[in-house]
Amino acid sequence: MASATISSRLDKARAQFGAGVRLSEPFPGNPPLWIEPLDDSLRGDFAVARHWIVEHREAIEQALLTFGAIVWRGFPIASSEHFAGLLDQFEPYAQGYAGGTSDRKVVTGNVMEATRTPPEVTIPLHQEMSYMPSGPRLVAFYCREPSLTGGETVICDMRGLLEALPDPLRAKLTTHDVEYVRNMRSEAVDDWRAEAVYRHPTWQYRFETGDPATIEVLLKERGAEFERHGDGSLSFWTRVPGITTHPVTGDLLYFNQMNSQVQHPLTIGEERAAAIDAAYGTITPRAYSVRFSNGEALSEAEFMAIHGTFEARKIAFPWEAGDVMLLENRLTGHGRNPYTGPRDIQVMLIQ
Numbered sequence: 001m002a003s004a005t006i007s008s009r010l011d012k013a014r015a016q017f018g019a020g021v022r023l024s025e026p027f028p029g030n031p032p033l034w035i036e037p038l039d040d041s042l043r044g045d046f047a048v049a050r051h052w053i054v055e056h057r058e059a060i061e062q063a064l065l066t067f068g069a070i071v072w073r074g075f076p077i078a079s080s081e082h083f084a085g086l087l088d089q090f091e092p093y094a095q096g097y098a099g100g101t102s103d104r105k106v107v108t109g110n111v112m113e114a115t116r117t118p119p120e121v122t123i124p125l126h127q128e129m130s131y132m133p134s135g136p137r138l139v140a141f142y143c144r145e146p147s148l149t150g151g152e153t154v155i156c157d158m159r160g161l162l163e164a165l166p167d168p169l170r171a172k173l174t175t176h177d178v179e180y181v182r183n184m185r186s187e188a189v190d191d192w193r194a195e196a197v198y199r200h201p202t203w204q205y206r207f208e209t210g211d212p213a214t215i216e217v218l219l220k221e222r223g224a225e226f227e228r229h230g231d232g233s234l235s236f237w238t239r240v241p242g243i244t245t246h247p248v249t250g251d252l253l254y255f256n257q258m259n260s261q262v263q264h265p266l267t268i269g270e271e272r273a274a275a276i277d278a279a280y281g282t283i284t285p286r287a288y289s290v291r292f293s294n295g296e297a298l299s300e301a302e303f304m305a306i307h308g309t310f311e312a313r314k315i316a317f318p319w320e321a322g323d324v325m326l327l328e329n330r331l332t333g334h335g336r337n338p339y340t341g342p343r344d345i346q347v348m349l350i351q
């Protein structure tokens with residue numbers, strides 16, 4: 001049954017995309033749909049490649065819903081400008097990244113660095129901005145330069161993940177919302193949390209402004225509540241459901257970052273987790289934390305259940321320079337493996 005479903009979705013995609021490209025499913029039954037050019041002009045001429053994307057917009061949208069993600073390999077995408085131009089018919093996600101947990105800067109236009117999170121750190125699988133009342137519909141990645149080892153942008157099918165969790169945890173996620181709390185220190189104050197090991201950012205850096213009023217407007221717009229502390233730091237939090245119904249497919253989906261926004265040894269490494277536990281204890285606000293809306297923290301057993309479920313579904317393939325991956329943010333999770341050497345992966349958020 002499963003294989004019939006798999007081949008039929010590939011057959012359907014082949015009929016929609018037509019000749020000129022080779023379609024495959026490198027991980028049958030999982031994302032992504034893999035697209036390679038057969039045609040010389042598609043392989044060598046950026047304008048032709050961009051036109052191909054425009055012409056196949058409907059098939060692309062369909063494939064995103066069916067496969068959850070698409071990878072284009074072998075197309076002539078040689079620069080960040082090409083990446084932006086290739087997908088310029090898609091509407092950019094207007095709100096950008098401000099206020100997130102990952103460190104990143106603009107490359108050009110709507111193209112951003114994927115992350116400045118240190119190379120040795122594993123970024124757990126997650127859906128972009130699922131800690132906000134709204135977020136991007138699609139996330140696009142571009143490999144300008146692959147790392148020497150590791151550094152895969154891992155992905156996973158979110159369909160069926162909720163069903164794979166233990167019943168009591170699923171019930172809890174259905175009953176309670178999830179509360180995400182961030183704290184950002186002030187660069188104007190001499191603060192022990194400035195020590196690099198804690199990776200505790202300042203609000204001036206993360207929001208790119210020294211004006212608290214601007215930040216307050218932004219936080220209100222995004223449905224976040226906030227509190228300013230005597231030490232100059234700023235806490236803000238959002239409370240949103242941990243599951244969502246997909247607006248088009250109707251799938252009931254896990255949609256939260258409970259597993260990725262805890263400072264657990266399996267996510268941030270044993271050494272850093274221990275340093276943070278020792279220095280912050282249970283009183284000092286951490287850079288980020290998460291709990292159920294009834295005030296309960298995620299237990300170790302619950303964390304391990306979610307972590308194990310994600311691990312079992314994880315897909316990893318090595319990047320090659322020029323690769324573009326477009327993923328449906330609710331249907332497909334993403335994360336990053338640790339790496340060595342240089343790595344230049346860029347990202348665009350799409351409405």
Ligand SMILES: [Fe+2]
Binds near residue numbers: 126127128334
């Ligand atoms: Fe992300």
